[in-house]
Amino acid sequence: MRTTLFSVATLAFGALGSSAIAMDCETITLGAAISLTGKYSTDGVHTQKGYEFAIQKIKDDGGVKIGDKCYNFNVVYYDDESKGDRGATLAERLINQDGVQYMLGPYSSGLTTAIAPVTEKYEIPMVEAEGASRSLFNKGYKNLFAVLSTSEQYLASAITLAAEMAKAEGKDPSEVTVAIAVENDPFSLDVRAGVVDDAARFGMKIVIDEKLPRDLSDMTGILTKVKLVKPDVLIVSGHAKGAATAVRQIGEQGVSVPMIAMTHCESADVVGNFGDFAENLLCSTQWSETLTYEDPIFGTASNYHEEFKAANADYADKTVPYQVAQASAAVYVFKDAFERAGSLDKAALRDAIAATDLMTFYGGIKFAPEGNNIAKPMVLRQIQGGEYKVVAPSAFASDKLVWPRP
Amino acid sequence: MDEILFNISLLIDYPIVNLKIIIDGVMIGALFALAAYGLALVWGVMNVKNLAQGDFVIAGGYVALMLSKAGINPLFGVPLAFVVMWGIGWVIYKVIITRVIERDLFTSLLATFGLAIMMAQLMNLMFGSDAQSVNLGYDTLRFADGIIDVPIAKLIGVGMAAVLAIAVVLFMKRSRMGQAIRATAQDARAARVLGIDTEKVYAFTFGLNAAICGAAGAIIVMIWVIQPFYGIGYSVRAFVIVTAAGLGNLPGVIAAGLGFGAAEQYGAHIFGDGYKQAIAVILLLLVLFFRLLQQRRNRQVLK
Incomplete structure (x- = not known):
């Protein structure tokens, strides 16, 4: 507790120290290997659009506030071609070459299964939105969190x-x-x-x-x-x-x-x-735009639905699939956790994610010790x-x- | 085990179900028979065992699907798929098959296996991996308290398959090209000596095979669903049927196809739908086993 307070304090002083606080927010880089081609490409693109929409909404809302500094998210994407081995390689690359410290999940249980051991090895917290297989949550992973309901x-x-x-x-x-x-x-x-x-x-x-x-x-x-x-x-x-x-x-x-x-x-x-x-x-x-869930960033589920359609012309004449909404919810979890952790340290962030208890437009989010969301019903x-x-x-x-x- | 006994008891308690299974089986078998028929042609005439047979079927299905997406009655997809697949088959012959026709068995198997993989991936890229189908929106005929149901779409599909089969049989018996095909199948060298352009016959046969498969696929998309990777199932079944019926007997191929469809439905009823593919392969093993036992060394030719 003392260390957290201390680190918040140093951050705060550090921010003050640099006197003329920049109006522009700094950047927090997240990484994601995602299926932009191959058999999951349709859903992979849904996922990416969901991430990007949430990032924009959070930016418009003033960004992620840590201490009195503000940050915006930026995601480094790689295309895993819907292949598990490729996904794992790309996760290694994101972590080792691009120095990514926080990961957003890929699309599908299969790809998540392939990437989770990598993020676990490097203790990189990963919030995923598209892998529902319950086999993901009985391996004792400490750094894997899923916002969606599990498949059983x-x-x-x-x-x-x-x-x-x-x-x-x-x-x-x-x-x-x-x-x-x-x-x-x-x-x-x-x-x-x-x-x-x-x-x-x-x-x-x-x-x-x-x-x-x-x-x-x-x-x-x-x-x-x-x-x-x-x-x-x-x-x-x-x-x-x-x-x-x-x-x-x-x-x-x-x-x-x-x-x-x-x-x-x-x-x-x-x-x-x-x-x-x-x-x-x-x-x-997993989600429907007619549900009565609500949060301060995205508003109600139907509000999210309308705004997403307005922002993405190719969804204008169809219902936004839940894959999009849950991807946005995953980004929201990161924002919330960063603000509560009050630091960019990945261990502190991991603990903050684990302690998440959040109501969102997508539904309640609260993680079991295994990392699955237990607050949202199907x-x-x-x-x-x-x-x-x-x-x-x-x-x-x-x-x-x-x-x-x- | 309990489940199997329960399933058998259903057959005994409700005898009408047997009829239903046979009807369903024969209707599925009719379409398997078309693919097998094409395979027997190619196998018999040019001794190429085409592993891409099922992928031709699926490609034909996508032709009909595209047509119905363009707002045209999918029934027209059957003749269109026949024509389009003929063209594709002809191109494939000129590019690939003609190069492996004189080679040994494994070269042609490998070539057509590669072709099958490539076609499946291409269709995946072009049409996506979702299972798709065309709904004609026709009614269903019901008999025996609704236990037996025959969707009219299925009936039309099977009817078209029958017309196609008869047309091809007549063509093979009566037409000049049909005679040339049969002559080439009997002895390609002799046919060449007698002035038959065997290269042309081969290209024609392969095109005809692709066209028959394509028409079958166009029918299948109207009564079941297709997906880019479903081809292999139709290839396996075509092989089982041709192996069972023998090359020398085109009407026999059709009979074997119908019987195979019914046998598979029975197997699926008793052991569960999950074992359908396994049942097909087990039937192949049984057929091979009995063929081996027979060991009749009579030479079989296309008649």
């Missing part, structure tokens, strides 16, 4: 919702039956694990538990079983191809399940591609009339759940 939370809330609905009908939640169809990849298996845990908590029975192949283009077999077994909840997770295949064939086969929840509805554009087939599906998302949106309406968590919901799905 993606559809677990659908189970809670199904339990609520059962209770409202006067049934016991343990009577609810669940069918699961997930891809056999780390992300989807995390999603499944979360659902299985929550179902077990309510004593629900899992009646179908199938894995989807990686080159999925047909799941008529599974859906036929669903028609025969008639579960109360159907969970599907298989990235965009899983969502596209499922929505198309659920519609074609006329599968009628009271609740169908899936991931990646937006990236598969199920509404645009399949119209009515997508009606009343539940889709999980959001479930239901497609109603071709639009995504937030139906859970109920405290922030804008619309009522349509249940059972006709």
